[in-house]
Amino acid sequence: MIAAIPIAWLQLIHQRVRFAVTLAGIAFVVLLLFMQLGIQDALFESSIRVHQSLQGDLFLVSSQYQALTSQQNFPRSRLYQTLASDQVESVKPLYIQFGKLKNIETGQKYAIFVFGIDPGLPPFSSPEVMQNLDQVKSANFALFDRDSRSEFGPISERVEKGEKIQVEISQFGEITEAKRFEIRGLFSLGTSFGVDGNIIVNATAFLHTFEDRLAEEINIGLITLKPETNPQQVRASLIANLPKDVQILSLADFSKLEKRYWNLRTPIGFIFKIMVVIGLVVGIGVAYQILYSNVSNHIIEYATLKAIGFKNSYLLKIIFKQALLLSTLGYIPGTLAAVGVYAIAEDATKLPVVMTASKGITVLFLVTMMCVFSGLLAMQKLRSADPVDVF
Template identity: 55%
Template structure:
């Protein structure tokens, strides 16, 4: 039995060095594209990990809301108004804000994200938070994110290894007066490009940490839990049609996508990553073009001969590609 060896393979076998260089060039650009996509995924995954850890079918935020790191508060009344709509089972308020965390070892202060919740209406799906939710019912007791960056000091190590509950000092950004709290337990969430570390506290403790900058009736996020079998999209449309336009309503997926859009289009890191991905694609096109151009130029006589003896353009195109 006779086997036909493809002409394209014969050409590649005759020019092995050029073939290997072409493979290396294409492999490089593919690797470069995957690296850029990996950076983008890391950005978006870290930016939305808090969204994914929240319980709720719908989420209420201010109409001026841009991101978890650039948010605006809204009236708690809006959340209670949502509770009156058909299909809504319960609502949970959440306060968020940045404070300065004093490293107990070197005394340096670093920005930390403080999340205040109502312990009676848990909003987190994280098992460690659910397990230790009763601990933050005690005033001035917090849960510390063990995955926070190292600049906050050995807080998690002290708790886990020395079996002690470290006392830490937190400063509102508009105050030089610190507020002491005790670490009651740990949880795992992790930092992002905008957040270096996290604390979860009760709403009461949150308002003690920020006594002047945050009125109790102003919240940052409202989680809405629907009754079983209720269509979230339908309830969301009803809320949008009937609530004042000073709030926005999202499904959990839409809430995360809104955050991704912010980081992709309105932050320097998002612009740089998009630019690098575009540049990688352009470089890839140029490399592939140069490979094809070089191959056609070196085999121009052979292709002309094939054309002269009757082969059609489609056949030559298949050989080149």
């Protein structure tokens, strides 16, 4: 096997231009796989950014809840009914709805996710939000997500310079008067595939902005338990005692439900899987071409080796080594390119497109299997090499 490595390498570099083109092709497939996996992970991770920023032990949502952006609500009385349990310390309501925010420079309106909170019962764990709670006690003040996309204009930049920035928020559908807010603070939450930006106002201002919303319609209820209580036991007890129009979830289950929606109930998750398969098929074709060409161009040499006593297993090891060399050499530049593209994509989209060790291992495994499979296909030509026919 050791002796086969130089032979495998020499055959690969015998036609240097073709070898370089093949490595470029495999590197492109590596980049393609990294981008597909990176964007898919960004979809799932960005979808639960809000969930992870909430402070609560259990979460109360509508039984019809599908995803945060679908905005199902439940009666406020259900939230207070949880206080009947002597293990519940407090409950906090959270209102959410899409509104339209006017770009401060162009006047163009874009969809923004609006959170209505009770400053006395803050639902977010973010230190930036907690430090600015006094600001949103006024119905005319708001906090803006600095990680929102650029469609809304340079709000964050101008606030950080100390300027007083007024924004207008209106509801979708009906033609209603827009509500004006002064941005009195910034926080960091981030965007997702369904949300381009976020803004926090107090609950009273929220209900004035969205006139079709009732104070009794809560989107998410945050339940804080007393110390040294068992969340699963409390959850089971609350489920048994509350009406079936709500469901109670742990943070893990709440996040899992959100991810499942984006993976199974939208076409995005399916599309990503198909694109990964297509990338692998393209890579198999690229690797197969050079491996098959190597076998075809050196068929006389292979036949000679067979004629002097080398077995098929020895010759097959050469092809196998070539496949491993191609996968390794193509993986390195592809990974380096992916790191750079990830940085560009994260900056442009504000999505968590992040390189991780798990992605690197997954792509290396996929590319190795891709090249090995290509080698298996090319080996069929080698098996048919008969010294008698060749000479």
